[in-house]
Amino acid sequence: MARNGCKKIVIVNGHGGNNHLLPFFAQSQLANPHDYVVYVFQNSGYGAGRPQLHSRTDQHAGESETAHTMISRPDLVHLDRAATESGADLNRLDLPAGVYTGIWWYAKFPNHYAGNGADATTALGQFDMKAWIANIAGAIRAVKSDQMSPRLQKEFFEGSRQPATKR
Secondary structure, three states, X not given: OHHHOOOEEEEEEOOHHHOOHHHHHHHHHHHOOOOXXXXXXXXXXXXXXXXXXXXXXXXXXXXXHHHHHHHHOHHHOOHHHOOOOOOOOOOOOOOOOOOOOOOHHHHXXXXXXXXXXXXXXXXXHHHHHHHHHHHHHHHHHHHHHOOHHHHHHHHHHHHHHOOOOOO
């Protein structure tokens, strides 16, 4: 994209598994000077008026994700199968706060299903998709008008060439 003249690149994150990786990727873009800025957008919420969720646990293939799929790909949703496996959090690790292991997800959700997709509704899916679209549009407008990030990134790269020099 940069080779084709793009000066601002927005990565829209639609998957919770990328919540740490994509900001790290954007940060790693400061390793070498270039004339484009990478932005990462992660949805910050759905706002007021959202239909009430029935599920306490609502993650992978849970109520919200199933509702979203009911809107985007209804042919893939089989609510009659949603209750055939448990999406309960088994919470099988007992580690102190701040300790991470890559097996955390399996320890919590061995069926790779977190929540109850059977509670999904098209009303929830439609509300969330409209909010998601509005949030992306707002993020793109903010990035388009942002003049400070490119200016600060240029300053950063110029300063990194001679780090001991006072400005």
